[in-house]
Amino acid sequence: xxxxxxxxxxxxxxxxxxxxxxxxxxxxxxxxxxxxxxxxxxxxxxxxxxxxxxxxxxxxxxxxxxxxxxxxxxxxxxxxxxxxxxxxxxxxxxxxxxxxxxxxxxxxxxxxxxxxxxxxxxxxxxxxxxxxxxxxxxxxxxxxxxxxxxxxxxxxxxxxxxxxxxxxxxxxxxxxxxxxxxxxxxxxxxxxxxxxxxxxxxxxxxxxxxxxxx
Numbered sequence: 001x002x003x004x005x006x007x008x009x010x011x012x013x014x015x016x017x018x019x020x021x022x023x024x025x026x027x028x029x030x031x032x033x034x035x036x037x038x039x040x041x042x043x044x045x046x047x048x049x050x051x052x053x054x055x056x057x058x059x060x061x062x063x064x065x066x067x068x069x070x071x072x073x074x075x076x077x078x079x080x081x082x083x084x085x086x087x088x089x090x091x092x093x094x095x096x097x098x099x100x101x102x103x104x105x106x107x108x109x110x111x112x113x114x115x116x117x118x119x120x121x122x123x124x125x126x127x128x129x130x131x132x133x134x135x136x137x138x139x140x141x142x143x144x145x146x147x148x149x150x151x152x153x154x155x156x157x158x159x160x161x162x163x164x165x166x167x168x169x170x171x172x173x174x175x176x177x178x179x180x181x182x183x184x185x186x187x188x189x190x191x192x193x194x195x196x197x198x199x200x201x202x203x204x205x206x207x208x209x210x211x212x213x214x
Contacts, residue, residue, distance in 0.1 A: 100135060100136055102133040102134055102135050102140075103133070103134040104131055104132070104133055104134075105131060105132045105134070106130065106131045107130040107131060107132070108127075108130060109126075109127045109130065110127070110130060111127070111130055111143050112130060112131065112132045112141040112142075112143065114132070114139065114141055114213065115141045115143055115211065116211060118165065119161065119209060119211075120157060120158070120161055121143075121145065122145065122147050122148065122149065122207075124148075125145040125146055125147050125148070125207075126145060126146045127143065127144070127145055128144045128145065128146060128206070129142065129143070129144035129208075130142070130143050130144070137214065138212060138213060138214045139212075139213050140210055140211070140212050140213075141210070141211045141212075141213065142208065142209070142210045142211075143208075143209050144206065144207070144208045144209075145206070145207050145209075146197070146204065146206055147194075147204060147205050147206070147207050148203070148204055149204075149205060150202065150203060150204075150205060151174075151176070151177070151178070151179050151194050151195070151196065151205045152174075152179075154179075154194045154205055154207055155174055155179040155181070155194055158181055158192045158194075158207075159172070159181055162181060162183045162190070162192075165185070166185055167183035167184065167185045167190060168183055168184050168185065169181060169182070169183040170182055170183065170184065177195065177196045178193070178194065178195045178196065179193075179194045180192060180193045180194070187213075187214040188211060188212060188213050188214065189211070189212040189214075190209070190210070190211050190212070191209075191210045191212075192207065192208070192209050192210075193207075193208045194206070194207050194208075195208075
């Protein structure tokens with residue numbers, strides 16, 4: 001296929017105009033991401049073989065210079081289009097939420113001093129855990145005992161106590177191996193969990209009572 005000098009220069013100027021104005025990239029113009037292939041395609045497009053051997057030297061110089069300009073523009077465009085790694089932006093202090101660690105106090109075999117005295121505790125039951133967790137505006141009091149009663153017996157005992165003491169029971173669960181009750185009264189919350197004896201004695205159970213005072 002033959003090209004006149006005028007048509008080749010005009011075509012090249014169109015491509016150069018698209019690249020320089022940002023209306024096209026080397027990818028869309030040449031269809032290749034490799035610079036070597038881009039140069040080969042540009043040479044083929046703008047400088048096809050002249051079978052007659054009568055091509056004008058001045059025109060070839062213009063075309064050669066234009067191709068070099070195209071290669072430079074393509075290289076710059078590829079450099080601008082290549083992804084760059086951005087430094088990590090500093091985190092704003094306003095996005096950091098500070099969580100206060102509670103202060104824990106253990107009380108050995110005795111109930112916490114602020115533990116409600118009207119909550120029924122089995123006489124002679126061994127205390128395995130007794131502690132408080134102090135937060136900024138609230139305190140959790142926890143007492144864990146080993147009971148000589150079954151899960152079912154303790155569940156009935158504490159369900160009656162909560163109902164008669166003015167607690168609003170909002171969640172309950174009962175099964176053969178674990179039972180629980182959750183209630184609210186004024187600004188306080190209570191959670192009672194009754195689980196099977198760790199030694200496998202079905203006649204015994206473990207009772208965990210946690211009171212949250214606000």
